[in-house]
Amino acid sequence: MTWHLSLENIAGIRQGDAHIEPGVNAVRASNWQGKSSFLAGIKTAFGTAMPLTEGQSTGQAVLQTDDEEITVELERTNGSVSRSGQPYLVDEYDQICAELFAFLDEDNDIRQAVRIGENLEALLTRPLGFENIDEQIADLQTEREQVERELERADQAAERLPQHQQRVTSLEEDLEELRAERDAIDDDSAGESDARDELSELRAERDQVATKIERLETTAERVRETVTGKRAELESLTVPSDADVEDVLESLHADLRDIERDKELLQSVYEANKRVLDEGRAELLTEVSHDMLSDSVTCWVCGNDTARDDIEAQLTALDDRIADLQSQAAETRDRVEELEAKRDEIKEARRKETDLTDRIGDLGTRLAETEEDLESARERQDELESHIAELEAEVDSTEDRISDLESEIKYTEAELTDAREELEETETLAEQREMLEEEYDSLTGEITDLRTRKEDVKRRTREAFSSALADLLEQFDTGFETARLTSTFDLVVAREGREAQLDALSEGERELLGIVAALAGYGAFEVSQRVPVMLLDGLGGLASDNLQILVEYLAARTEYLVLTAYPENEGFDGNELSPSEWQVVSHEPDVGPA
Template sequence: MEWTVESENIAGIRSGSADIRPGRNVVQGANWQGKSSFLKAIETSMGTETPLTEGETSGRVDLETPEGEYSVELERRNDTVVRNGEPFLDDEYDRIRADLYAFLDEDNAIRQVVRRGDNLEELLAKPLDFENIEAEIADRKAERSSIERELEQAQEAARRLPSLQEDVTQLANELDNLEATRDELDQTDERDEDSDREQLSKLQAELSQTEQRKEQLSDSVTRIQNKLEEVREEYESLSVPDEDVTAELAEAREKQQSIQGDVDLLQSVYSVNKRVLEEDRGDLLTNVDHGLLEDQFNCWVCGGETSEDELRDNLNDLSERISELKAEAAEYDERAEELERKQDEIREAGRRRDDLERQIDDLETKLADRRESLESATERLESLDERIADLNDSVSEHSDELTEIKSEIKHTETQLDEKREELERAERQAERRSVLETEYEELEAEIESLRNRKEEIKRRTRDAFDDAIADLLDRFDTSFETARLTSTFDLVVARNGREASIDALSEGELELLGIVAALAGHEAFEVADDVPVMLLDQLGGLTEENLATLVDYLDDRVDILVFTAYPEHSSFDGNVIDPDEWNVITKDTEVAP
């Protein structure tokens, strides 16, 4: 199950290739060698990231697995990076779950929320937004209503069975008696078999059937007229807005994406420079003159002389600019969502209008057909009346009794056939009761399960968090005794039997809690079924021993685990990925020791 990852112009890697294998894979190297960028390349192949190398117009990642080959291309268009190709995860639901619960790099949203001490409910329930539970419930309810109607018909058929069986028996006895009477009359008067009487009997039977047919057609015409009137009234009252918001929606989305691209770009500049200052590593980029009061050095961007305070002031200004752009992007996003809702309303009204037009056409066609059939039945009745009257005159000298008996036999035979068919239909319907009841109960259970889906996921998430934290606390020596997620998904830790502040935890403890929270979502949403890889990066707050312990724990939960480590860390069991052969951006410039 070995995977091969080849990347070009992805984050800090200009070109590089590596194999990852089942189990643990450690990317071991010093700073600036592309460890984190390699994980970004994997995320790009999955379809969750677009980290095109700064200054480049295109990049790509090729992923080869035993199941297939996947290729993702990145292209910069108007300061926006566009993804093309076929990623490993082609479903947005899978990508959301992977990004939140499997790709645990420094930018992982759950790890960031835990660091800030914010509420976790939105992120730990986010995949539910893609499941469209309400639509599924509506579909199941519609199916349940159909089953319910059919079940009611089957139950009604079962109730009618004794009465129908009695009717069949009674009609059969009547037919036997009529046939016996006819046979007696035949023996006494052979003239009853003449053609006029036979024809008269057939015409009378046809007359009865035609009368029934006319009554049915008349009722059908009335029903169709009423239905057509209802549909026309709804059609006339329906209002379809004559408005096209497509261009405005596209403009809003384009604006939002453009501003978000600016935010991402400024954020990357801010994060890198802030980290250099916070870790006091300016000497990596320029010469530092350590003075008595403050350090003086040349700015590594413009080359001018500056101080750390001036750089921090500039970073604060940049942070404020990022916040302003985020607010502006949120406004455009809100406007786009509003336009999408409006567009959906216009489309729904249009679809309903088209559906009503089709119904009107169908009903008008059906009404014309029924009227034509009714007219034909009326004409046939008139014709039958005339012919029967003529035959009655021609056979007046014959025995009316035999004619009546034969007519009754025909009529009774017709009634018996119809009643037997009705009985058979009722028996078939009644036999389906147990199947329909089972289907109805299954749909009830599905609807209830869907209704409880969100709360069930939340419960499973909290249970998974409790299990993971209990397991990890047995492995790690932490300053807190336990941690839990409240019913509202606030993260609470306890120390010495009392609730403690998140701010009092060490960096390593916060990182550990962030990993545990992500693992809870990983378990609750069954991410491992669709995403076989887990990524782990930027855990500088953990000691080498704790990192090894965490890797041992995670190794049992996924098929493929990829994590980063420094060269001085002890060797890890598994596949070691050496970045020395990669062409990374730090090789393009001279870096001060």
């Protein structure tokens, strides 16, 4: 279970190695001793980073686990760094999940977003873009359609099964009666002549041809009826043009981009000026005169004298304009969704038109073949009737009856063989119904899960955020009561019963919320099943006792936890790593801090 990591020219480490034990692993040292570089080495071995030491042309990270030895080599060519060797995480999806939700160093995207108060939806749902959900749904739908066709055949077979069973029973009874009658005929005086044998065979063939003609006539009539129905269905089908829909959609998308751009621009102007006024820092931009009724300022945009109240009124009007743009964007999105649904309906109508046309063509071919077979069978029937009439004159009534019986016996035996084979095939097909129904339900469930995948992940992410935060808030003495992720993934904090700005929190509180947000994705995407290690760095804003609580909480959720610590931090219950024997950039003469 112990890992061994060896680094050469990775980040600030020239040469160094250490053992990583299950549980907590603390890299303890002062600044510029290689703590963060060691975590960068782990990221290199896992395939999420390529931090080749500045000025070096090659470097490598070797990770020895119980199961394998992973070697990742870095090389600088023409100013860019390339990687060779297979890292621990090969799939890009796993690498994205690790970088976002497990490798919680100071540069973690989610922690940075929380620090500056950015919306978290794009980051917390980024792995979904690598799951190819639409392609998976299309493949599953194709597979389900095939299963549905097979299930329909199995259902039809089950409906026909009693008829086939009855037919076999009836033929067995008929054959028994025919054989009994044949045995009862005293035919001692008459032998089986060639004429009688031939007559028997011709009669048997005639009966088979008659049955074949009847079957072909039924088939031809059924195909004609089907063709008529399909043609009527095709004629009644209306396939509208989607040219106008596509043009309107393109225009609406352009409008939506313009609205979003305008809103973002106005929002930036509003937030910057609002912050200046809210924090009382107008003197940074202009001169401020404090009067009895209101502060007088020089407008930092136009240079004219004005009152603080007037500027606030302008900001209120600007906020209203932003709200109007938001409303316009929502209305435009609704219209886009409506038109996209209409476009999908048109595509479905076109697909149905193509299917009907192909089906009619196939049925036409089948009808022509059936009619050709029918004509041949009728010609053969006429030939047999003529030949049989000639032979019947050559045999007496007894021989006629014997021939008839033998013919009927042969025909019945052939019919019974066919009936038994058809019964066996029908039973086999009918027995597949339960298996096909389970497979159909399973595919439907998979399709449903994929269609709701994004919303489920969002929901689980918000739930995981709330759960993790609730666990930690019980142990941390924070300046806020609670926090939550909204349905649009904005981070909202409550202090003293009211919503508070993130920038009003302490550095440590923002770092704590950033880690909790990353843990939400860690749970929602089940990262621990594919990434057995979690990294923690850049937590100078947390007090030592709070860091202890956080480390215990994270260690319970991962197999290996590796973090950085300063000498003054209290000891952790785990493996202590000292970089004292590592060769780091900061130890070299005439080289500044790394």
